[in-house]
Amino acid sequence: MVTLQQAYASDAGDAQSFNPGDMINHHIKDAHGWEITHGVVVPLPVILYSESDGLVIFSSANFFNEAHQEVPYLGYLLSHEHISRADGQSVFDFSITKNVLFIFIDAAIMLLVFFAVARGYKKNVGKAPKGVQSLFEPVIIYIRDEVVKPSIGEKYQTYLPYMLTLFFFIWFGNLLGLIPGAANMTGNIAVTAVLALGTFFMTNFSGKKAYWSHIFWTPGVPWWLRPIILPVELIGVFTKPVSLMVRLFVSITAGHIVVLSLVSLTFIFHSWMVGFGSTVIVTLITIIELLVATIQAYVFTMFTSLYIGMAVEEHH
């Protein structure tokens, strides 16, 4: 009995030194260096602007000494991935962080893939598709015929390039995020906010007369109800992109949290048996995450085209 209590006490002590919350937060948040695995950090450029120093560019490795402790550099302090100046002056941080790096990698993969696909269409005119081209043709055709065409209608061709870019950017970003050691790029609310802003501007700039009259003077309802509906409709203009933003952010981030929590169980229980069990569950969850990565990209594209479809609809 004593040994059991002692064991429990020592276990509780160890459990305090390992904090799963901190570990998970560290993984899902943006960082100034790309930590591939524990202790292996790829330094990234830090780009800062402040009034007295102007533009300053240096490697993020300068913020750490040999013992991986945070040290000040050139009067700048890095604390919890937030850079501030020692003298308290305000500083703008334009650094190439981990997420920015992954946006670049995502863009590079898209350029590689779609230049290869375009070359394929030039080379195999009138012939069956080959290689990368035949891998992506069904996906592109599916997005065009099943998502964009039915939701937008006749003028779908104007919006098709943006929709395909959106779908493949989110899809590749989600899949990149599932690679161990990679960044949680599409699970960053700033990234999804920019994607949702794209939807917001495209919807409202392509809005036709029917769209705006539906918002400001809803037809088909009694006249006294129209001023009451107006604020609701106006809020609706903003809630649509906000829901897109939050949906993508939450589904990707929560997927990472679930996987990392299950991995943490091994270290909380100090047992290889739990490790075995959580490996099995994490494998299954990761398979579901592959599905979620595709479905979330599809849902984002589908809702964007539905909103644009509502905006460009002519009077009926």
Place this chain on the structure above:
Amino acid sequence: MLMDMQFAVMGAGIGAGLVAIGAGIGIGQIGGSAMEAMARQPEAFGKIQTAMLVIAALVEVIALFGVVVCFLIYTAGTAAA
């Protein structure tokens, strides 16, 4: 203060459980109706399956909202303790 945080962490756990119940009911109904629809019209299998997966994903996101909120409470609770 410590007691409050203990309650907060406990609440996060209960919240996660409630969210799982809600999402379970939602996805169960979607799956059940989809099965019924497929049995009635086996030729529409592909279309029903796609729609089912998409709507299941929408329900799942609601459950994941719960996961994120519970995680935030948990980190706040452990940071304060």
